[in-house]
Amino acid sequence: MKFVENIKYFFSVIGGLTDFTIRFFLEVFRPPYEISEIRKHMDELGVKTFSIVSVTGFIIGLVLGMQSQPVLARFGAEMFLPGMIALSVIRELGPALTALIFAGRVGSGIGAELGSMRVTEQIDAMEVSAVDPFRFLVVTRVIATTLMLPLLTIYVDFIAILGGYVAVIITQNMTFPYYIQLILDAIRFSDLIPGISKTFVFGFVVGIVGSYLGFNASKGTEGVGKASTTSVVISSLLILLIDSVLVRLTLIIFPD
Amino acid sequence: MIRVENIYKRFGDLVVLNGVSFEVPKGTTTVILGRSGIGKSVLLKCIVRLIEPDDGKIFIEGKNISELSLKELNDLRKDIGFLFQSAALYDSMSVRENLAFPLVRHTDLSDSEIEERVKETLRLVGLSEAIDKMPSELSGGMRKRIGLARSLILHPKIMLYDEPTTGLDPVTSKEIAKLIIDMQNKFKMTNIVVTHDMVVALSTADRILLLDNGNFIFDGTPDELIKSEIDMAKKFLSTSLD
Numbered sequence: 001m002k003f004v005e006n007i008k009y010f011f012s013v014i015g016g017l018t019d020f021t022i023r024f025f026l027e028v029f030r031p032p033y034e035i036s037e038i039r040k041h042m043d044e045l046g047v048k049t050f051s052i053v054s055v056t057g058f059i060i061g062l063v064l065g066m067q068s069q070p071v072l073a074r075f076g077a078e079m080f081l082p083g084m085i086a087l088s089v090i091r092e093l094g095p096a097l098t099a100l101i102f103a104g105r106v107g108s109g110i111g112a113e114l115g116s117m118r119v120t121e122q123i124d125a126m127e128v129s130a131v132d133p134f135r136f137l138v139v140t141r142v143i144a145t146t147l148m149l150p151l152l153t154i155y156v157d158f159i160a161i162l163g164g165y166v167a168v169i170i171t172q173n174m175t176f177p178y179y180i181q182l183i184l185d186a187i188r189f190s191d192l193i194p195g196i197s198k199t200f201v202f203g204f205v206v207g208i209v210g211s212y213l214g215f216n217a218s219k220g221t222e223g224v225g226k227a228s229t230t231s232v233v234i235s236s237l238l239i240l241l242i243d244s245v246l247v248r249l250t251l252i253i254f255p256d
Numbered sequence: 257m258i259r260v261e262n263i264y265k266r267f268g269d270l271v272v273l274n275g276v277s278f279e280v281p282k283g284t285t286t287v288i289l290g291r292s293g294i295g296k297s298v299l300l301k302c303i304v305r306l307i308e309p310d311d312g313k314i315f316i317e318g319k320n321i322s323e324l325s326l327k328e329l330n331d332l333r334k335d336i337g338f339l340f341q342s343a344a345l346y347d348s349m350s351v352r353e354n355l356a357f358p359l360v361r362h363t364d365l366s367d368s369e370i371e372e373r374v375k376e377t378l379r380l381v382g383l384s385e386a387i388d389k390m391p392s393e394l395s396g397g398m399r400k401r402i403g404l405a406r407s408l409i410l411h412p413k414i415m416l417y418d419e420p421t422t423g424l425d426p427v428t429s430k431e432i433a434k435l436i437i438d439m440q441n442k443f444k445m446t447n448i449v450v451t452h453d454m455v456v457a458l459s460t461a462d463r464i465l466l467l468d469n470g471n472f473i474f475d476g477t478p479d480e481l482i483k484s485e486i487d488m489a490k491k492f493l494s495t496s497l498d
Binding site for chain 1: 301304306326330331333334336338340341342344345346347348357358361362406410
């Protein structure tokens with residue numbers, strides 16, 4: 001019974017989210033553009049997530065390298081390890097894992113912050129003072145998450161590659177310039193574009209889901225908590241679903 | 257100045273407003289009195305279109321607010337101050353930023369002019385020293401005063417107070433009531449005060465409306481309320497004497 005209710009709730013959120021997204025695209029191109037608010041949110045998002053994505057990125061590369069090394073060694077293909085680490089990180093692990101961490105850290109924060117503003121009448125106060133709260137609170141946050149996640153992903157990719165180098169030098173005697181050279185030989189332009197492009201979509205999903213649930217929070221502090229946790233669950237699910245579609249789409253567009 | 261005609265509002269099966277009508281003449285203070293949860297705040301929020309009534313019309317300065325476009329509504333809202341029950345200060349902004357927010361949005365004032373207006377308005381509510389504090393550092397009474405200052409900063413023609421003394425001790429409640437009277441004497445606004453606090457009602461009102469079961473059961477001056485034989489009015493008066 002609970003499972004059925006959860007499924008119903010999930011689809012009701014998706015329905016509301018669709019209307020919310022349409023409203024976002026109707027509002028986003030209209031002035032004023034609130035550049036200073038967007039910049040402020042981007043700063044906050046960067047500060048909030050910098051340390052956790054740094055650690056995660058490094059460990060992703062390290063673990064991936066350590067796990068893959070014996071497998072490749074079995075086939076005598078250890079020289080492919082740097083390229084394999086870089087390709088795995090750039091094409092999939094970097095974008096997907098950074099997006100999931102971003103959803104946990106930032107999505108929950110947006111849900112809680114806007115939810116709290118809703119239940120303490122701050123959003124009503126903004127509306128009564130003739131300021132459109134959707135434009136000021138939602139549009140600015142969604143733009144900030146959409147722009148910030150790709151930047152964080154590029155950073156995580158570099159850090160993970162660095163972590164991968166640590167895994168490599170544990171078992172092999174390889175200089176860092178040679179490691180980088182092997183990576184540059186392995187990756188193509190068509191590997192970079194899809195990985196980075198999809199993070200714009202993931203960033204948008206995190207921002208819009210957190211904003212939607214926070215903006216429509218009700219029932220006092222219980223509603224704030226629900227907005228926060230649900231935003232993590234829904235945005236993580238959507239990231240994984242959208243990722244599976246985008247991976248297929250990428251393989252069609254870039255068949256090599 | 258404000259005319260409310262036959263407003264109906266229900267939430268599910270619960271009828272909150274059942275054909276409410278009243279007028280508030282320009283420059284006067286009308287208090288809407290009633291028990292908690294009876295629909296007073298809903299009525300106040302209908303007046304600024306934060307809540308859409310199911311039926312009925314509301315006219316402000318002759319304009320039917322349900323027929324206004326969002327831009328026209330926002331132009332009208334610039335002339336309305338609204339003190340929320342919780343004060344609704346923006347948590348992420350300091351007191352200075354809270355007060356400056358409407359000025360930055362809606363006026364062409366320079367930074368120094370905004371700073372001067374913020375300080376002047378804080379002086380009015382007696383909280384000049386709180387300018388650099390964050391809302392979390394303020395007491396309940398201070399939050400209400402800062403909320404009032406923010407509502408007044410654009411010099412509105414209409415001021416709406418939603419339970420201005422809820423959660424405050426009797427002494428602070430009296431101070432807030434005095435502040436409402438002082439602001440009225442200074443700015444000559446058209447006020448609606450929603451409250452269940454008889455001290456505030458009797459001290460600030462030119463006219464009192466008593467709301468019960470979705471409609472008004474009393475409409476008169478504070479003196480008439482004191483002399484009223486209506487059971488609910490007597491109950492309110494007896495609690496204020498306790």
